Every structure is written in structure tokens, then in C-alpha cells.
Amino acid sequence: MVAKAVEAPNVGFDFSNYARNQFFGERLQGIPKATSTGTTIVGVIFGGGDSGEEPGVCLGADTRATGGPIVADKNCEKIHYLTPQIRCCGAGTAADTEFVTNLISSNLELHALSQGRPARVVTAMTMLKQYLFRYQGHVGAHLVLGGVDVTGPQLFTVHAHGSTDKLPYVTMGSGSLAAMAVFESSFKENMKRDEAIALVARAIRSGIFNDLGSGSNVDVAVITKNGTENLRNYEMPNERGTKSRNYKFRRGTTAWTKESIRSLIVSEEIKSTSGAGKDQGGVEVVAVPTGAGAGGEEGMEIDS
């Protein structure tokens, strides 16, 4: 990468390390695995018709994030905010789902401001699919997009390569088969709100307990035209038991060779003297430490 002077960051991705990383990939055991949300994510449309309740969308997700075979995060949030009335569950590469939903959320807010109307779910879907298609599936974001707008409740799936589906009930992620089994047997149209939440929770639990890539807790989001309810950790069927023993070490167990204490409390002692600035016997001057961290020694100092 050509060294440049102080500059504003470029828009979009920076491919300058690509060649070097390919070389490392061959020389070492391959490039490190990114965190993935193995996941079970679902969405269902409820209400309207005979139910007597407001039509809406109910989204659900588990909370496990894996890095290879290791659980990297036991309680991550997979239901991302897009607009006040639209939410998006994300499966696939965790960083991709996080950043793509953040990007489209910002763009939706700008869009809504310029159009003078709340954003529609199809707008979010179109923005997502056009972005993902442009990157030909390399941005690994598999999404369940749901929300309510002027046209009513809408539920879509968006795949990493840019394809979309519009359906009354959807599941995605490694636990999608387990969750879909629950839906296919129990889904009915015009469910009541509580029935929909119970169904979604059952589907996610089915993914949590049967799929290795999903686990921990159930998150639910319920969206109607009156508002969005975020039920974070709606169910926690995998709480850790309390430890029966205490594993604190006796103080002094660990041997150390050097210790340095950086006191953050600044103390200053000033004795008034006559003759400003002159060095006089008996006057104690205590130096005020300025930042000795990354900013102080080589870079910027505040009010130095």
C-alpha cells in the first residue's frame, strides 16, 4: 500500500492486503475463521382476518455465535434494527450481517427523510439485495427481514447472493430445518399475537436444542403498526448452574518480577513564596503527570 499523508478514509472496502493474505493462506494453515452465527432465525406473519388482532410480524432468533467449533458469544443479538418499524434477523458471517444492516439502516433513514415518508419493507429488501448481489455472495449475510409499513405486514428472506423470497413464514440458518419442521406442523393464518410468539419461541427452541450451530437463549421481536416490541432474552432455557466451589486464589499465589503503579490521582502541593518562579529552598514542587499513554509520548498531548 502506497504511504499517503493524513487523509480521509476511502468509501467501501480496502483490498490492499488481499495478495499478502493469499500468500499467508498457502504458507500457514489457512486464514483464520471469522465468527459465524450458525443460527436459527425465523419470521411469521400473524393477526388480521378472524383473529381480531392487528396484523403484524413476529421475528425470532437464537443467541449463539460460533468461531469454528468454539462458541465465541453465548448471548449475541441477531435481531438488528433497520427502522422503528422494520427489523432484520441475520445468519451467516456475523460481521457481515452487522455491518450490512447498519449500512442499510443509515441509508433507510436518509431515504425516509428525503422522501418525507416512513421507509417501506420492500425498500429495505431492495437495498439489501442490490448490495449483496453486487458482492456476488462474498458478503455472507443471510437475512430474515420483517416489518410493518403502510402496505401492511411484510416478511422476506434475503440470501447472500441477492435472491429474495416473500412468504408468510420463513426460517434461515443452520437450524432452519428444525424450525421449519415446527412451522410446517403448527402454522396457521391469522394467528393471535400470543399464539404467534409461542410458535416462534417453539421453533427457535427446536433449533437451539437440535442444531449444533444454535444455542443459548430465544430473542423475539413483535412488530405491528402500533410499534415494535423487543423481547430480548424472551426465554432462557440454558442458564448455567451455580458453581458449588469457590476458585479464588490466595493473594500472593502468583509470582511477579516487576511491578509499576501508575497513579491516576494527581496530587499537587503548592507553597506560596515571594519572588515568582525563583527556585527557593524548602519549596516542594510536585510534577503533574501528563499523558504517558499512546497519545502522550509520541503523538498529541492535551493542553501540554
Place this chain on the structure above:
Amino acid sequence: MELNGGSVVAMIGKDCVAIASDLRLGNQAVGVASNFDKVFPVNDKLYYGLPGLATDVYTLKEHLRFRVNMYRMKEEREITPKTFTHLVSSTLYEKRFGPFFIEPVVAGLPTPTELDPHPKPFISTMDTIGCITTPKDFAVAGTAADKLYGVAEGLWEPDLEPEDLFETVSQTLLNAVDRDALSGWGAVVHIITQDKVITRTLRARMD
């Protein structure tokens, strides 16, 4: 990632955080340096660790120093741990298709504000492309990450006082890196409390 070796662990205690790393720098099997510290300060109460490829440790450290200095100039205040985490995350995601081989760990104590007069101690970690995890107990990264997960899960408990947290984090790190060939050769621990930062170099196995 398996070229230079190295591991970092951070833990939350009662009104304090600890962040610790080993000191080894190697070229696969050959040990090259035993004074390669991987934990750096941002300001008085915010530290971060960069385990992984050593060249990227230097590159990222300098890049972040630049970004934090710009932040300090523009905002005229110190960056908070949460904001710094997002700064690192965005920096890593910029290189989504040619990433840095680093899994950063951030540990810090947020300064009290009007909206949040008693902020909780903060730790976070992320993968090589910037996916943030904000655990409530401990964060691990590096070649000994799997072992660190195991030991930390067993030893950590909530509300440890600074001196107890020091013992727990030290024993976690030392015992985990002893089971990893690419980490070790010494260790440094920083305990960050509201009124001081205690830095201790541990006596570790040098094999």
C-alpha cells in the same frame, strides 16, 4: 495467525478490569523475542490487546493511534471504551476481503457521566473482520484462545476485588499458555481501577 503466536485475556472485576498478555514472539517453532508486549494503552483507563500476526500488531497499533488522536482533536475529549471498540471494528471491516490477522481485545473503565454516573467496567473482543462480542465476564484471543476459554470459564467469578482479579487473571493466563506451544515466554498483567493502574510482569515458565 499461527506464525508468531501470542495470547491475550481480559476479565471484569468489581469496579476494575484486567487485561493480560504473554510476551512471546516467534517464527513458528523458533522463539525470537521474550519481550513482545501485546497490550497497549489508549488513555489512562483504556487498554487494548492485539494478539496475532506481529506485523499487523504494529500496523494496527499505529493506525489506531492516528485514529484516536484525530478523535481527541475533533471531539476535544477522551474516547470511551465502547466507542473505541467500534472504531477498531470499523477499521477491521474496511479490510473485509484482505483482513488483518488480529483478534483485538479491549478493556477499560468508562468515565462517569451525567447519564451514567456508575458505569460498569467494559471488555470486548472481536474476530479478524470486526464482529464485536461484549461479554460480561471475560474475553480471550490468540493461539491459546481455546485453552483460555476453558480455564477462564472455570476460574472466573463475578465481583472480584483488584488483588483477587489479579490472581485469577494471572493463573488463567499462565496455565492456559503452558498448554500452548506458541504462547508463553513471560506474561504482563495490567489491572485498571478507578484510581490507579497496576502493571506486573509475571514469573512464567520459559519453555
